[in-house]
Amino acid sequence: MHRRYQHSSIPTEIMRSVVGISEAGSITKAAKLLGLSQPAISSQIKRIEHAVGGSIFQKSANGSSTTELGKLVLIQARKILEANDQLLLLRGASPEDQTIRLGLTNFYSQRAMEGMSKAAMSNVCIYSDNSAEIAKSMLDGYVDVGVFLSISDMPGDAAIDVIAQRDDELTWVRSRDFTLSPGAPIPLLTWPGQIVHNVMIQALERKGMIYRIAFSSPDYHARIEAAKAGIGLTLLPMALIPASLLAANEYYLPKLAIPKLVLCAREGIRKKHSILIEELHVKFFGI
Structure with missing residues (x-):
């Protein structure tokens, strides 16, 4: 039976x-x-x-x-x-009994997890993806707390609390031995649909520059490796340029729009998971 x-x-x-x-x-x-x-x-x-x-x-x-x-x-x-x-x-389930879904832009996922206390990470399920997907997941209710880049203000949603935001300047990066022949299309390392892809393409098209996609992958680390190999140029937050790459300051590269790094939480989460929110706030936005 x-x-x-x-x-x-x-x-x-x-x-x-x-x-x-x-x-x-x-x-x-x-x-x-x-x-x-x-x-x-x-x-x-x-x-x-x-x-x-x-x-x-x-x-x-x-x-x-x-x-x-x-x-x-x-x-x-x-x-x-x-x-x-x-x-x-x-049964009076306490906030600590409930899994909290933390969405992290893949740019900052490693930094976010470094040095976080056990109390903050208790019952946390981490979802790492590009910023556009994290923002969409926040709006769709699949993420409770999000750290991501945004080129525009978050759509008005009473269920989402924007806790902190700041400018997060991007820069072109290249390998030390990367060279571009005069008149050649700029080789890009990117992935369509991402915030940084849109920033990159809009800047180039605004200046009327010719480009080509030399490497396409949603994997941020794979794009870094492609840059190290000298395959092309990509964008990174200024604070994340590895020692193996250089900020590309060539005169022909266009100025980039500056996105914001945003910390958001769904309604009611801030009080229930204050330790996690506070540690993320200090890590990315200072005290």
């Missing part, structure tokens, strides 16, 4: 994945936001589809969308998650 009951029940983790895919628009994005592998989420979806007797997601132009059966499953999944959260509140 115990086995039969266990087999017919569906864990709340699967419900969370169903909602995650629906809101993120694809298994890939949901996996990243939920901190799971794509195979793990695919396995969860197969399990619930077997339980309900049909497909709940279908491929669409933008990724994945719910089928008619999926829409019904999604309604029930939301109800189950809400009921689960309400039950946890009945």
Whole structure:
């Protein structure tokens, strides 16, 4: 009897994945936001589809969308998650019992984790990505606390508290032996969709300069290695230029827009997780 009951029940983790895919628009994005592998989420979806007797997601132009059966499953999944959260509140769950989702721009993820106290990092789940994704995840409710670059003000959202922000100047960087032939397109090391990519392209196009993408990767460290190899130019915050690279001050390089480094938290998080917020504030913005 115990086995039969266990087999017919569906864990709340699967419900969370169903909602995650629906809101993120694809298994890939949901996996990243939920901190799971794509195979793990695919396995969860197969399990619930077997339980309900049909497909709940279908491929669409933008990724994945719910089928008619999926829409019904999604309604029930939301109800189950809400009921689960309400039950946890009945036992008086303290803030320390709840996982806090910390989103870090990959530029500063290593620095953010260096020297953080155990008290600050208790029950923290870290999500590191480019700044545009962290900002979007804040707005979509997948991140509780975020540290990221922004070229514009955060959209007005009463549920998000902008705790601190400051200018974070970017600079062109290159290897020591990098040279550019006169009239040649500027070789860029970048990844479309990122804040620094937009800053880079807008600066070049504003000056009417010709460029080409010489290396494309979402991995910040891979772009650094490409710069060290002399493949091209990229952008870095002034404070993060490694000893192996130089700030490129060549006359032909255009002036760059200055983004802001932002520390945000969702409503109510600042008081519940004051130690984490305070340590991030001191680390990136001073006292």
